[in-house]
Amino acid sequence: MEDLFIISDAIQEEEYIINMGPQHPSTHGVLRFKVSLKGETVLGVEPHCGYIHRGIEKMCERLTYQQVIHLTDRLDYLSAHINNEAVCLLVENALQIEVPERVKYIRTILSELSRLASHQLWWCAFGMDLGALTTYFYGLRDREPILDIFEETTGARLLQSFNCPGGLMNDIHPNFIKRVKDYIVYFRKKLPEYDELLTGNVILQERTNDIGFLTLEDAISYGVTGPSGRASGFACDVRKHHPYSAYDKVEFKEILFDKGDTFHRYKARVEEMWESLKIIEQLIDNIPEGDFVVKMKPIIRLPEGEYYQRVEACRGEFGVYVLSTGDKYPYRVKFRSPNFSNLSAINLLSAGHKIADLVAISGSLDLVIPDIDR
Amino acid sequence: MNSIITYLKELFGGIKTLLKGMMVTGYYFVHPRSIITQQYPENRKTLQMFDRFKGQVSMPHDENNLHKCTACNICEINCPNGSIEVISKQVEKADGKTKKELDTYIYKLSMCTFCGLCIKVCPQDAIVFTPEFEHAVFNQDKLIKTLNKPGSSLKEKVKEPINII
Numbered sequence: 001m002e003d004l005f006i007i008s009d010a011i012q013e014e015e016y017i018i019n020m021g022p023q024h025p026s027t028h029g030v031l032r033f034k035v036s037l038k039g040e041t042v043l044g045v046e047p048h049c050g051y052i053h054r055g056i057e058k059m060c061e062r063l064t065y066q067q068v069i070h071l072t073d074r075l076d077y078l079s080a081h082i083n084n085e086a087v088c089l090l091v092e093n094a095l096q097i098e099v100p101e102r103v104k105y106i107r108t109i110l111s112e113l114s115r116l117a118s119h120q121l122w123w124c125a126f127g128m129d130l131g132a133l134t135t136y137f138y139g140l141r142d143r144e145p146i147l148d149i150f151e152e153t154t155g156a157r158l159l160q161s162f163n164c165p166g167g168l169m170n171d172i173h174p175n176f177i178k179r180v181k182d183y184i185v186y187f188r189k190k191l192p193e194y195d196e197l198l199t200g201n202v203i204l205q206e207r208t209n210d211i212g213f214l215t216l217e218d219a220i221s222y223g224v225t226g227p228s229g230r231a232s233g234f235a236c237d238v239r240k241h242h243p244y245s246a247y248d249k250v251e252f253k254e255i256l257f258d259k260g261d262t263f264h265r266y267k268a269r270v271e272e273m274w275e276s277l278k279i280i281e282q283l284i285d286n287i288p289e290g291d292f293v294v295k296m297k298p299i300i301r302l303p304e305g306e307y308y309q310r311v312e313a314c315r316g317e318f319g320v321y322v323l324s325t326g327d328k329y330p331y332r333v334k335f336r337s338p339n340f341s342n343l344s345a346i347n348l349l350s351a352g353h354k355i356a357d358l359v360a361i362s363g364s365l366d367l368v369i370p371d372i373d374r
Numbered sequence: 375m376n377s378i379i380t381y382l383k384e385l386f387g388g389i390k391t392l393l394k395g396m397m398v399t400g401y402y403f404v405h406p407r408s409i410i411t412q413q414y415p416e417n418r419k420t421l422q423m424f425d426r427f428k429g430q431v432s433m434p435h436d437e438n439n440l441h442k443c444t445a446c447n448i449c450e451i452n453c454p455n456g457s458i459e460v461i462s463k464q465v466e467k468a469d470g471k472t473k474k475e476l477d478t479y480i481y482k483l484s485m486c487t488f489c490g491l492c493i494k495v496c497p498q499d500a501i502v503f504t505p506e507f508e509h510a511v512f513n514q515d516k517l518i519k520t521l522n523k524p525g526s527s528l529k530e531k532v533k534e535p536i537n538i539i
Contacts, residue, residue, distance in 0.1 A: 067454035070489030134399060148424075155426040155503065161489045169490055173426070197395045202388035298495075 015043060022051045026129045026359045029369025033346075033358070040354050045347045049340075053373040060333040065091050065165055065300045068333065072320075073159040075337060076371035078118040079314040081110050081154075084163035086320045089244055090309035091165040094302045094324075101246075102290040103167045105283050108246040109180065110150075110162065112276045116187070117146040118314035119269050119276075122366045126266065127198050129363040130207055135198055142190050149179050165300055167293030180284050184277055191277075194270060208263040212349040212361040215260060222348070223341035226316025227268040228365050232260030238312040250282045262357075265364040299328050315339055315366050339371040423505035428488040431458075431481050432504045433521040440529040441522055442500035445476040449492035449501065457485035458492060476522055483509060484517040 021032040030051035036043040056075065060068045065087070072083040085107055092099060124139025147157040153173045154160040162169050198204055214224060219232040229236050237254045239247040255271045257264040302324040310319040316338025323332040342365045349365075350358045414421070423429070435441050445462035459480040464472045493501055501521070511517060 063454050066491060067452070067489070070454060070487055070491070134395075151427060152424045153426070155424070155428040155490070156488060159488070164494070169494060170426070193398050196398050200391045201395055202391045205391075 014038075020358070026363060027369070028125065028367060031343075031367065031369045031372065033362075035355065035358065037355060040356075042350050042353055042355055042358055045350050045358065047343055047346060049343070049369075049372050051373065052370050054370075056374045057333050057335060060330060062329060064328050065302070065330070068330070069163060069165075070159075070161045072335070073161055074370060075335060075374060076313055076315065076318070076339065076368045077158055078121060078368060079111075079114050079318070080159050081107075081114045081162060082311055082313045083318060084161060085111060085245070086309050086311045086313075086318055088163045088165050089311065090307050090320050090322060091300060091302065093309060094305075094307050094322075095165075095300070097166060097294055097296070099167055099294055100290040100292070101288045103292060104246040105287045106168060106172055106292070107163065108250075109280055109283050109287075110154075110160075111245070112279045113146050113149060113180070115314050116273055116276050117143050119273050120146075122269060123194060123198070126363045126366075127204075129359050130204060132198060132201070132204070138190075138193065138197060142187060145179070145183050145186065149176065149183065152176065152179070164293065166296040167291070169293075171292040172287075177284060177287070180280060184281055184284075188277060191273060194273075199267070199270065204266075205263070207357070207360050208261070208266060208364070210261055211353055211357050212262045212265075212364065213260055214345060214349055216258075218345065218348060219260070222345040224316070224345050225341065226312070226314070226338050226366075227255070227272055228265050228342055229316065230255055231257045231264040231268040233258045236317060238310055238317055242310070244311060246283060247279075250279050252279050262360050262364040269366070301326060301328050302330070310336070313338055315368065315371075316342060335374060337371045337374065339365075339367050339369075343367055343372055423507065425505070426503070427505035427507070428490060428503045429506040430483055430504060430509070430519075431486065431492065431501050431521070433479060433501050435523055435526055436529065439523060439526045441476070441526050442498045442529050443476045443479060443522065444498055444500075444528065445474055446497065448495050448497065452491045452495045454489065454491070455485045455487055457482040457487075475528060479521040481519045481521050482517065483519060484514060 016037045018035050018037060019032060020035055021027045022030040027033070032048040032051065034046040034048060036046075054074070056071050059071060063071070069084050069087050072087055073080040075083055091097075120139045120143045124136040127133075127135030127139075150160060151157050153170070153176050154162040155170075214228070214232045216233045218224075219229045219234040224232070224234070225236045233256055235241070235254060235256060238244070240252075240254045252275045255268050255275065257268060302322065304324055304326040307322045307324065308319060310317050312318075317336065318338055319336030321332075321334040321336065322330045325331045346362060346365065349361050353361070412421075433441050433443060443460075445460050447460050447462075450458045450460050459482075460476065461478045461480065462474050463477040465475045466472050488503075490503070493503060509517070
């Protein structure tokens with residue numbers, strides 16, 4: 001009996017390494033964490049990515065600019081529309097094409113609807129990570145009407161491919177404006193339920209408050225953008241500081257917190273849903289008349305040079321870099337994906353905390369794995 | 375004594391937040407009218423998909439079994455995945471001229487990513503998206519489809535395609 005105690009003491013002392021993933025329900029995809037533990041305390045986390053690597057950047061080198069767009073859907077599938085928009089804006093800016101106001105308005109509305117849908121899915125999955133299964137049904141209930149709006153106008157629920165260089169693939173459906181207006185009224189009533197169900201909940205408070213601190217310096221040096229970075233006070237909203245599309249015509253608040261713990265990353269996303277609603281509300285009544293697409297040449301050739309375009313995706317700054325040699329194919333494409341940078345901070349965030357907190361921390365970063373591996 | 379008061383405060387404060395959450399779930403327990411679930415396999419007969427839903431690519435034929443495809447290959451060139459293959463044949467007309475006509479239009483559903491480029495670039499509007507979505511089959515070969523119906527031919531008075539590529 002005494003021997004047994006001696007062995008267990010030895011286990012307590014030495015470093016112990018376990019794998020979390022690639023198939024783990026709280027990593028939301030095929031991501032593998034190599035976690036070093038001492039007892040229950042995390043010493044370090046080493047993320048191993050590449051399980052869903054498809055070589056999208058390389059594939060883009062053999063596709064025309066119109067064809068590249070449908071691959072950007074497959075990066076961060078929850079902000080598919082925003083990723084499409086990044087490539088389209090890059091091509092339009094490189095060729096110096098001014099798209100009609102109507103296109104800008106519709107793009108902005110669809111982007112914000114994507115953001116709402118993405119944050120709702122994050123909210124319900126975050127609750128589920130921490131053991132609150134109920135939230136899953138509430139989040140998906142409110143996400144369904146948005147997917148219906150997408151399906152009616154773009155023809156697809158998730159991977160829309162609705163943008164094309166010079167505008168949109170199709171005009172908005174006649175029901176679009178009515179449906180979006182109805183949805184805003186509906187969701188303004190339902191959003192306070194999110195706070196009642198989860199935000200004030202004592203279990204969530206205990207498990208997220210004062211856990212996984214990210215300072216402003218670390219957020220900047222690791223490049224943590226999006227709501228995760230803004231919870232640490234990093235003013236990085238591309239929509240606010242470098243407005244594109246119709247974001248310069250709307251009033252909205254950049255959500256900033258100073259504390260930078262898991263709970264404030266949660267809070268930043270919930271607050272952002274209110275701001276998204278505000279943006280849609282300001283635009284939906286004023287969609288100008290006009291064409292939905294500018295006539296482009298069938299073969300788009302970008303002038304020789306380097307181009308970079310960034311947009312604010314649901315999880316942070318999404319950037320597209322294109323090196324063109326004047327051919328109809330890009331010579332090199334690089335995607336700056338927000339999730340990869342956000343993931344890099346996970347070792348810093350979770351060291352010294354318990355292993356159960358690692359789930360809360362990785363959930364609060366809102367990782368989408370296909371965006372990390374590309 | 376102080377620690378007991380703090381403990382009790384935290385305990386009852388925690389219970390209060392839990393009850394607040396239970397109020398929301400309790401409200402929906404007694405108000406079951408706001409159900410959004412579709413009973414899918416049961417409602418198959420009445421299920422209406424949206425018109426623009428990108429289910430699969432298909433080629434509409436009119437009542438005389440005529441389609442609009444001139445076998446110009448623009449869709450095949452624009453497809454990013456190689457899921458379309460247009461096989462054409464040379465047909466001798468009554469006046470002695472030979473003309474290119476569509477032989478088989480092969481569409482590989484398993485490779486399609488539903489980007490919609492083929493439909494956007496088609497100069498004749500010969501192909502459209504139809505909202506069928508039940509694509510599950512037991513054999514992968516069944517996902518390779520021939521879109522033009524057997525015995526179909528080109529609808530006359532279709533203007534020649536503008537050669538843009």
